[in-house]
Amino acid sequence: MNDDASLVLRATDVSVAYEGRRPTRAVREVSLELHAGEVLGIAGESGCGKSTLAYALTRMLRPPAVQTGGTIEYVDRDGRTWDLTALEPGELRKLRWAEFSMVFQSAMNALNPVTSVGAQFDDIFRTHRPEMDRAERRERARRLLEMVGIDPKRVRSFPHELSGGMRQRVVIALALALEPRLVVMDEPTTALDVLVQREILDEISRLRAELGFAVIFITHDLGLLLEISDSLAVMYAGQFVEYAPARRIAEEAQHPYTQGLLRSFPSLRGGRRDLRGIPGNPPDLRQDLDGCPFAPRCEHAFDRCRTEAPQLLAAPGYWPFSCHLRDVPNGSEPRKVEVDERA
Amino acid sequence: MRLRYIGRKLGFYLVAAWVAITVNFFLPRLIPGDPVSIIISRQTQSGTVPAGEAAALRKLLGLGSGSLLSQYGQYLDQLVHLNFGLSITEFPTPVADVVRPAIAWTLVLVGLATFISFCLGVGLGALAGWKRGTRIDALVPSTTLLTAMPYFWLALLLVYLFSQKWNLLPAQQGYDPSLDVGWNSAFIGSAIQHSILPAMTLVIASVGGWLLGMRNMTVATLSEDFVVAAEARGLSPVRVLTRYAARNAVLPSVSGFAVSIGFVVSGQIVMEQVFNYPGLGSLLFQAVSNEDYPLMQALFLTISFAVLGSNLLVDLLYGLIDPRTREA
Amino acid sequence: MATVAVAAEPGAGAGAGALSALRDALRSRRLILGLVVVGFFVLVAAFGPLFVGDPNHEYTDALNAGPSAAHWFGTTNIGQDIFAQTVDATRPTLLIGAAAGLIATAISVVIGIGGGYLGGIADELLALLTNVALVIPTLPLVIVASKFMGDNGLTPTIFVIAFTSWAASARVLRGQTLSLRNRDYVLAARALDEPRWRIILVELLPNEMPIIVSQFTFSMVFAILGQAGLAFLGLQSADMLTWGNILYFAQNAQALDSGQWWWFAPSGLCIAVFGAGLALINFGLDELLNPRLRVYRPSKARAERSS
Numbered sequence: 001m002n003d004d005a006s007l008v009l010r011a012t013d014v015s016v017a018y019e020g021r022r023p024t025r026a027v028r029e030v031s032l033e034l035h036a037g038e039v040l041g042i043a044g045e046s047g048c049g050k051s052t053l054a055y056a057l058t059r060m061l062r063p064p065a066v067q068t069g070g071t072i073e074y075v076d077r078d079g080r081t082w083d084l085t086a087l088e089p090g091e092l093r094k095l096r097w098a099e100f101s102m103v104f105q106s107a108m109n110a111l112n113p114v115t116s117v118g119a120q121f122d123d124i125f126r127t128h129r130p131e132m133d134r135a136e137r138r139e140r141a142r143r144l145l146e147m148v149g150i151d152p153k154r155v156r157s158f159p160h161e162l163s164g165g166m167r168q169r170v171v172i173a174l175a176l177a178l179e180p181r182l183v184v185m186d187e188p189t190t191a192l193d194v195l196v197q198r199e200i201l202d203e204i205s206r207l208r209a210e211l212g213f214a215v216i217f218i219t220h221d222l223g224l225l226l227e228i229s230d231s232l233a234v235m236y237a238g239q240f241v242e243y244a245p246a247r248r249i250a251e252e253a254q255h256p257y258t259q260g261l262l263r264s265f266p267s268l269r270g271g272r273r274d275l276r277g278i279p280g281n282p283p284d285l286r287q288d289l290d291g292c293p294f295a296p297r298c299e300h301a302f303d304r305c306r307t308e309a310p311q312l313l314a315a316p317g318y319w320p321f322s323c324h325l326r327d328v329p330n331g332s333e334p335r336k337v338e339v340d341e342r343a
Numbered sequence: 344m345r346l347r348y349i350g351r352k353l354g355f356y357l358v359a360a361w362v363a364i365t366v367n368f369f370l371p372r373l374i375p376g377d378p379v380s381i382i383i384s385r386q387t388q389s390g391t392v393p394a395g396e397a398a399a400l401r402k403l404l405g406l407g408s409g410s411l412l413s414q415y416g417q418y419l420d421q422l423v424h425l426n427f428g429l430s431i432t433e434f435p436t437p438v439a440d441v442v443r444p445a446i447a448w449t450l451v452l453v454g455l456a457t458f459i460s461f462c463l464g465v466g467l468g469a470l471a472g473w474k475r476g477t478r479i480d481a482l483v484p485s486t487t488l489l490t491a492m493p494y495f496w497l498a499l500l501l502v503y504l505f506s507q508k509w510n511l512l513p514a515q516q517g518y519d520p521s522l523d524v525g526w527n528s529a530f531i532g533s534a535i536q537h538s539i540l541p542a543m544t545l546v547i548a549s550v551g552g553w554l555l556g557m558r559n560m561t562v563a564t565l566s567e568d569f570v571v572a573a574e575a576r577g578l579s580p581v582r583v584l585t586r587y588a589a590r591n592a593v594l595p596s597v598s599g600f601a602v603s604i605g606f607v608v609s610g611q612i613v614m615e616q617v618f619n620y621p622g623l624g625s626l627l628f629q630a631v632s633n634e635d636y637p638l639m640q641a642l643f644l645t646i647s648f649a650v651l652g653s654n655l656l657v658d659l660l661y662g663l664i665d666p667r668t669r670e671a
Numbered sequence: 672m673a674t675v676a677v678a679a680e681p682g683a684g685a686g687a688g689a690l691s692a693l694r695d696a697l698r699s700r701r702l703i704l705g706l707v708v709v710g711f712f713v714l715v716a717a718f719g720p721l722f723v724g725d726p727n728h729e730y731t732d733a734l735n736a737g738p739s740a741a742h743w744f745g746t747t748n749i750g751q752d753i754f755a756q757t758v759d760a761t762r763p764t765l766l767i768g769a770a771a772g773l774i775a776t777a778i779s780v781v782i783g784i785g786g787g788y789l790g791g792i793a794d795e796l797l798a799l800l801t802n803v804a805l806v807i808p809t810l811p812l813v814i815v816a817s818k819f820m821g822d823n824g825l826t827p828t829i830f831v832i833a834f835t836s837w838a839a840s841a842r843v844l845r846g847q848t849l850s851l852r853n854r855d856y857v858l859a860a861r862a863l864d865e866p867r868w869r870i871i872l873v874e875l876l877p878n879e880m881p882i883i884v885s886q887f888t889f890s891m892v893f894a895i896l897g898q899a900g901l902a903f904l905g906l907q908s909a910d911m912l913t914w915g916n917i918l919y920f921a922q923n924a925q926a927l928d929s930g931q932w933w934w935f936a937p938s939g940l941c942i943a944v945f946g947a948g949l950a951l952i953n954f955g956l957d958e959l960l961n962p963r964l965r966v967y968r969p970s971k972a973r974a975e976r977s978s
Contacts, residue, residue, distance in 0.1 A: 060575055062566075096577030109568035112587050114594075114666055123586065127578050158666040174576075359803045366812070373819035484701060484954055491892055491946020493899045496918060496939035503932055559957070601806050602839050609810030613900040617922075627811060628904055631818050639818065643811045650808045 014070035041225030044235035118155035165196035237293035449622030456545035464553025472561025486551030494610030702955020708948030772891035774833035779840035787848025804838035840886035
């Protein structure tokens, strides 16, 4: 992960607030790095700020959401570094889609209902590839549809004539139209039924292997992320609470919240587990949080958790996570700590 | 492809036309006393009433002989032959001949003014929605003042300003009566000049409705996923606004056309009286003043059919601009 | 974006909802301005006649006089005080508007909500009736009908206007009902076998109240404009004094040709201002009920960042 030559995106201390009488601080000082071809999964409950973060990273925030701090650097295919937060709208538009694209949550609504599929490809090519002529644009749209497993004749179809799964495939084809280096996917399969979800996921994995783009994949489904991600960030109350290689997190999750999430769905490998959710609700992000935001729901919380916010730091041999258990001897065996504290 | 949509619309307007015709059949029953003898006696004062006029009138007013059904049949027979009887106002001209020349005046004026008003309102509304929260957008609520004005009062205001105070435009009639009516430049120029104030009235009074509807729909559409997606694709703001936001936001304005045109036509009818405009509204006013029942009936039907026709036209247009009306 | 919009108000409890809605209502300048305007006219309608003389039986010597300290809005060609007339006309005008608006709204509630909820053939027929009533132009019908009836006093006017102007509201209410009838709480009530009338009255009606109120304001404006039009064409009883009738008298006396703008101006402005007041109330309601229409004004420095 330290090979800077392949860096695609680096976010440092990004914060986002929804302005209002009491601003909602939806994303709080999040930092991340993404390298070429890497799949970064971001997991968390709804309302934890993961979608907001995705919008912030692609500069798609709209009022009342505003980025209140941090920098976002993007390295394009020619190796030039762009400070996304400082870009002029025109420059930003040039980078968009050609360098990084997005797949939105609801395939149902991500397509313009009154123009044909082909016309929506056309809009992209006309904007970013003005040198392409009409026939080339049409041909490329057909090839892209074919690539995601849709009959090329469908370029003439309107969105309402396609099924939900087909629409999401079209949306993915649109996202890949200019062969971007980064695709941000915000719950791309949530609105689909399980069978179609699986097909789409396989499609994404295949295309990624073929084309080699990096992915930021956002979902509440941690199990899914374990399967497809290289690295994985768990988000809670607007912060990353654990940021780890996906391979190891399933067995060695350090943060009690991650552990809780892992417990709340059946394991893919290994035997049956105790299926439990996490009691309680996420905190109100309009308030300043004293101490660890997860403390009220945490079965291991002790006094320090309620007064002092833990930092996102790595423990020796591990990856960054934000939990005071890191400083407690035998912290990796949290249940004992809990007993100690109560005694 | 869209045959089913077109068929459904045609069917609907046939039903609507039938309802208009039937309402018109029952309307004369509201007249206290025997309308036919009233009409004949009024006509007798103006000149010789041809034989058979009373019987024809009776049929036309739905008061023919026999059962209700046979009265209805006789009434329809009169309508099919465009036999609306003789006008009292312009006795003994047949009503159909009185109405015919007025149709074009009203149709052209309302059609053009509505077209201008729609384009203006939809354009400005899209702009205000796009720039929501700015100074342009803050002006939108003030248009409600225009929308709540009676058309005829606005007409009076414009006549007072443009005609009386500043003496810029003619305020009466549809053309200079000293000119020959026909396709010559002098007459057409005069007709255009005379139509400016009435058209201005219609546009000013109706533009607010289009504007407001379009503004709100644009604001709502701008937060739709497909607009956000279009922006994420790096499309230029103009393209996002026109091809994605406005293109979708305009649909409810088009499908709500019936309500709006109803307003405009109602306004136009009263307004023509202010300008002495030679259209259907002035004629209706004359018919009302002279208790010219046959003329009133013919006018009600004519105006209804004109409105139904324009609604059908707009519905068919809607079928073209919204692909979802196609069969999947 | 759904997610982003939801995230904007996390943890907003249901209990706090009503209170914050009220607070929002009082923050809406448009709503307040609308309420002030409409309230003013209601007060004039209620108490105005007590303060001005009877304009139809008190004549001054000043004929066709312009506005002055003695006659704020000037006088008519027979020496009536136009200010007194305008004040006196407020009550019947508002009464026609409110009564016709109320009846039209009631009809639209029955047809729109009833049809929308019942569904099936009843809904098909009621929807057809609504759409037909919508495309047949009403004013010519009203003109012809009221001329044919011969009686054009207060009550017939109210009914003729009401019976021809319910369709647009009915269409809106039907659409809303169709979307509400599949909501959880309605489905739950149906699953519990609650009687239809109870579901309509207890579950649907309260939830559609804001839309009903908004439709009522439209109907009221429409009724006042319609009555003014009828009056201007001389289709209203001359015994009744409304803003529309004043305009008719003015037109009949060819007030405009002689430059007596003061005879025309007040009544027309009253109609426009009162209508705009109702529309502003509507604006305010819309903003409250439809958060997407609410305008966020980010602070300047931040707006520049995010643009």
